[in-house]
Amino acid sequence: MPNLPTFRMPAPVSSPPRLAIVGGGPAGLMAAEVARAAGVEVDLYEAKGSVGRKFLIAGKGGLNLTHGEPRPAFDARYGARQREIAAWLDDFDADTLREWARGFGVETYVGTSGRVFPMDRKAAPLLRGWVRRLREDGVRFHVQHRWLGWHDDGALRFETPDGEQSVQADACVLALGGGSWPELGSDGAWMDALRARGVDVAPLQPSNCGFDIGWSEHFASRQAGAPLKPVVAHWHDPDGTPRELQGECVITATGIEGSLVYALSAMLRDAIATHGEAHLELDLAPGRELHRLREDLSRPRGGRSLSEHLRRQAGITGVKAALLYEVLDRDAMNDVQALSRTIKRLPLRLLRARPIAEAISSAGGVRLEALDDALMLREWPGVFCAGEMLDWEAPTGGYLLTACYASGLRAGRGAVAWLQRADTAR
Secondary structure (H helix, E strand, C coil): CCCCCCCCCCCCCCCCCCCEEEEECCCCCCCHHHHHHHHCCEEEECCCCCHHHHHHCCCCCCCEECCCCCCCCCHHHHHHHHHHHHHHHHHHHHHHHHHHHCCCCCCECCCCEEEEEEEECCCCCHHHHHHHHHHHHEEEEECEEEEECCCCCCCCEEEEEEEEEECCCCEEEEEECCCCCCCHCCCCHHHHHHHHHCCCEEEEEEECCCCCCCCCHHHHHHHHCCCEEEEEEEEEECCEEEEEEEEEEEEEEEECHHHHHHHHHHHHHHHHHCCCCCCEEEEEECCHEEEEEEEHHHHCCCCCCCHHHHHHHHCCCCCCCCCCCHHHHHHHHHCHHHHHHHHHHHEECCEEEECHHHEEEEEEEEECCCCCCCCCEEECEEEECCHHHHHHCCCCCCCHHHHHHHHHHHHHHHHHHHHHHHHHHH
């Protein structure tokens, strides 16, 4: 049995208990807010030179704060973990998050897709206001402190510009992120430290990611970066149930990515793990029935090229036309039946997910079974975990960020309650 860190009992009542929070993303910042509001002394440690870096980068194109989808449909976006995350959302859901942002003067609106954005679509004003308030409330920030694990006496180890430092605390909240965007701090390096101490962790995997297909050099060199919209994806669930979803995606040099692909990434990734590949079909002409398409393409071409005929009769141009040439040979392109069927169900064979460093988020991490309802490790009293380092995943659209906030609040409350119980027991 590995040596487990043993947290010392909180100091006497005259000296408030001290909570160490490791990680300065939304989950860590929310845990700090909750704990400080309860009178706990809070020190927050961040590996980078400032907090919230991934939050800021994610907001560069418009901060997608949450989603307007009502519950319980909102909860279902978390797939196999919806039951557990629904409990977090009972305390801090999308409406609560919008109200919380309003407290910083940040008004939000629901876009046409249901996604919720600040009125100015910027992340920086919200983050600046949040950090300013936390500092004013007494949260102490320590940047360039990279967590290395624990000493046997429970002291936290940090690598700093001044060498390794040890920190004693009465409890800690780990909010270390997943494995995506490692340059912003979420590099998954904490996995080894927790695994070495016997924590049950699932391997980190890419989520909300692109996939490799293996285009021809001719296609890739001409179409990489081309948006593919609108299209309808068709696939079968593991139980054989046919599914479909309309959306948009983007051709890459190696395959395909974009919001439609991200929404299916967990299913596609798991299919590749099971079968060695995944299959997806795209309808390039949504809204036009196969028989109508067949009739239109059967009209005489005259002296027009096949590409011009596709444009006139089917509205197929650009990257959609290029995809047809990529998957069909010359004879099939001139066969109205085969061409029509392929326009409605263009087959794609996905070979592998793109590396986790390129993914928007990650799956895997500390299994929820290793935590109690307060997100405290069952084997380590006083150690709480929150955010993307936990084993759950969700599609883009504000669901990821909402659950990170909610888990931070739950872990922060859990730490406060544990410290209070420990103080009473003392």
